Amino acid sequence: MSPRGRFVALFAADVISVLGTRVSMLAIPWLVLVTTGSPAKMGLVAGAEMLPYVVSGVVAAPLADRFGLRRTTIVTDVGSALAMAGIAAAPQLEFGALLVLVAIAGALRGLGDRVKHVMLRPLAEAAGIQVLRVTTAYEGFSRTAMLVGGSIGGLLIYWFGAPGAIWLDAATFALCAVIVATVVPAADPAAAPPDKADREPYLVALRGGFRALWADPLLPSMIAMLFVLNLFNQALVAVFIPLWVEETTHTPAALGLVFGTFAAGAVLGSIVFTVLAPKLRMYQVFMIGAALAGAPRVLVLGVSHELVLVCSVTFVSGLAMSAVNPVIGAMLYERIPPNVQTRAFGVCTAITFTGVPIGGVLGGLAVAGFGLTPAILVGGSLCLAATTVLWLWSRSVAGTARSAQQPAEEAVEAQPS
Template sequence: MRTDREFGKLWLARVISTAGSAVSGVALPVLMYSLTGSAVHTAALAALTAAPYLVFGLVAGALVDRMHRRAVMVVTDLVSAGLLASVPVAAALEALSPSHLLLVAGGVASVTVWSDAATFGALPALVGTGNLTRANSAIWSSATAVHIAAPSAAGVLISVIGPSGAMALDAVSFAVSAAFVRMILRPMNPAREPRTSLRADIREGLEFLWREPTVRLFTALGVGQAIAGGAVSGLIVVYAFRVFDVPEHDARVGVLFSALAAGSFAATVVMPKISDTCQPRRVTTIGLSAGVGVLSLLVGVELWWLAVVGMALWGLTSTIVIVNGLTVRQLATPDQLQGRVGLAGRMVTFGIGQPVGALAGGALADALSVRTALVITALPLVFAAGVGWSRLKPRPGRELGHGLK
């Protein structure tokens, strides 16, 4: 893949925009909390990063396949750049408001759904099926590395140029990304016959998600994980400020985000070995149970370095549950339904569970405390783990194959 210049342009575009998004992922909640001092408002940003999958998830993949993918990617990058650039402009004019930040967060997340759909669809056409694994690996590993390094760098940037200045850098990153995508010369839309009924496509994916017992079970367990994960994501900044008295522009805020990403990266390294030695249901159940223990650590810890370790462990356990669930769903789903079932499952878990967890966590943190909010939002995770343990011995004939037992 290193010698493929056209793929290299797409890779650079994704890495640059990912780095910018990782920076604003820290800067935006810091800016919101500095304006409002509210955990609800700050957690709402995390909810808005996931909610668009509920709104657009079922139709984005099907519609983007019928559109010019390069154009979709360029336009969505430019729209994101414009939305993000409005933040430092409003701050300079002393007109920045919480509603403005919520609009920007929701707008960028909405166009990202369409951009991701275009990118996922464009990659096989761009590199060919024979190179698809290496191309995905290159993009995934680079994105993970960026998410480890960028949040800590964002903490430093925020302390030097302020959160609104950091947001300006993210706007530039999306503009640069659009330029690189525009320079790709190879076609990214293979000739295909469009489907005749979008509604029928969507209904078929949803029906399979509900009808197939293994897919339904792992999706339900994923909801418990997503609710707890939404609360953690939405409260990271508030957790640092209120529990550990970290100043609003302190670079240590970014360390928690980097620790979370590092744990996720570790999960991708250990998952192949775990999958070879442990049944998928057991992997998910143990991962959910371990997540309960990690949240208990985050709730009770008093030392900063233990909080950083706890956040890394949360990234590890949650990613194992998520990746294992995705793998099981892919194994159980027929090829012709992969895209629709995948998006439907992501809509249910990420699109519903994450916003619910984030908003509930923020409301509970303001009404009670951050620690109490984490305890209460961990309850769906406890319930999911209990269901997982109860289903470790499935009834004969209910599995789709030995790989899912």
């Protein structure tokens, strides 16, 4: 298979995995609801999947480097397929055992997702594809898969029941394992494990991911910005938007419309950004996109009850958000040494995803303490302040980095040839 064909195959495997995961995100809680009738247990299942997902991307990343990226991808996909198959095969499974299987699947997915992202870069370079185009296209396809996956998941649950939908998720992971085993050569340097003599002790390797991120002058401010966006976005999605819809429109259709316009904006923005990305300055685009994707989307709920206005601002925020994840993905590829990318990606994901559970809790407490509209206005104002401070910090850091780089470049130019 040609280098471009191998890249497309791995890219497709990753997107298929996202689609299957989206289906299971609906099917497993639904299975719990119809078998136990407990909304609380639905929440526990979601938490049992998310926490191991975040943690494994950090603590298991050094083991993935030691074991080899190709092997790790195949093992995690096969393990995820078996865990999903176990859930689907025994829908009346005792709840504690179900939590264990869900947690195993979440941990395997967390590590497998990080490894697949790292493996995309060498295959893209071998195929002559720009990294920024790869991250932009991946963001667009992933968002489309998430958008379509919700609808497909609902239909599959309706047609085949929750166990049938979960069987499909298991099949997607098995397919991913087959694709990687088939198209990624075992001799690929990026997929092979290091020699025993080159292996670092576990704790040294774990610290390497943190050091690689904090040593860079630009990445820490970008990671902090993503943490802020995830925190306020979760408060928005989990608390503010549902309560605003209930209070102003009284119809669940509006909820789908608000979420759908954001996703549509993100998908359209990904298509446009894929074309324009090579002509843009990545770091500035990231900060501007983050600023537009955060506070305006929150504040509009506090100043207007007009669904058209809210959807319009939400659509623009989706357009802006389409530039955020691809840019930081490309900069991680370009600025982090390949031998520590698995660990650095895991650390980045863990830090930024920490904002998700915090945001949901703080959003609920704010509404309980202040009421919906004041909570939205306070949250939007805090989001605006945080993104503004981080943008100013980024300008200062970027200027310092350029000042430090310029004398070195002048010194090189001054050397006699």
